[in-house]
Amino acid sequence: MTNTFFQKEHAASYAERPPRQVPGFDSLHRMVSMLLAERAPGAGRILVLGAGGGLELKALAEAHPGWAFDGIDPSPDMLRLARQTVAGHAARIRLVEGYIDSAPDGPYDGATALLTFHFIPREQRLATLAHIHHRLKPGAALLLAHISFPQTEPERSQWIARHVGYAAAPDADPAQLRQAREAIATRLTILAPEEEEDMLRQAGFMDVSLFYAGLGFRGWVAYKP
Template sequence: MTSTANPFDDPRHVEMYAARAAQMVPAYRDIHRLASVLIDERAPSDARVLVLGAGGGLETKAFAQAHPGWTFDAVDPSAAMLELAARNLGPYAERVRMHCGYIEDAPDGPFAAATSLLTLHFLPEEVRRETAAQVRRRLAPGAPFVVAHMSFGQHDGERDVWISRHVANLVAAGIDPADTDKARNAIANEVPVLPPEQDRAILREAGFTDVTEFFAAFTFRGWVGYA
């Protein structure tokens, strides 16, 4: 079972997602470009790409704009977020097949690449392990898997420092303090964030090789590994 409670069913969250994400995540759109570059290193010009946690559609749109020959299978557990993705994709939606569900609801592939951006931190550790393993089984040999999500130290005191820095960055980005208080509570009590060494280990245990960190900004980390 790879499903878990979905925090993106709230219609208010869906409506503000596209604008708010760029405020909440440092270098948000740069992550999309970096992921595209990492995929392009190994993927063919007609690559079929699996986008896990694709609600909103912004990363898929960035990939589609940069690579007119790529096609996509976009998977997300929230129908409302997939509807938002279809709106955001506009004419690029014709190259995207939408799948409402989790990784087990994705096609078998084989895919030339896969991404999971800003989603894995919502999954408990065991669900995350199974998700990584199922992505690995759907990839062609050598295909890249690009992930980026919250990942920071969990030792005494370290966790609180990073959460405070994240909240301070939200305030500096112009987010209402009332909303930043909600974010602090969610990260502290609801989001199962893991330390970076554990996130890397999950990818390796799933069978990914040459796992390399390509992004780090406050509470967010990104890695690429190969099937």
């Protein structure tokens, strides 16, 4: 995730956007919580990449009062928002400004990266996954969820239109919708689902499974051997 996407004007309204843009947003958090808990102990330590905003940190902290968290994000504005969001759990949450190579070494009992990887350039994806893999305990789970759909036409354009249409208000300005489609097409790094899964395996993860799909979003769980 890069600062260019989440500066002050974006951070201010961030909390309102994911529930509107991501199908089953609250249920996604519940599924992530459940899948992490299959492997993480009651006093587990969890790595959260792309923690700015604090929404998944808040959901996980409320569900698991014994867990501690390290949240990583490059945007100071988003981290400021995260601190407000998780204020009631601050004693268990450490927030770090930076990218994955700024994260503590762990080892962690699990990791998440929700709505984050479509902001990471393709050439940095594999290294990012490898950094996460290095920081996990053997057997620990990684939970990913972000935009992923076929990259061949006409499927790619159709999925972009669906993504924009789902989040749009009934009275949305057509010009703004066109701008939104263009932004997704040019500013995000979106891979086909099969490429996502292959990259997880290249990074050393095993038992890669799809656990969530909502329109153009996909979520995987994978494990460190």
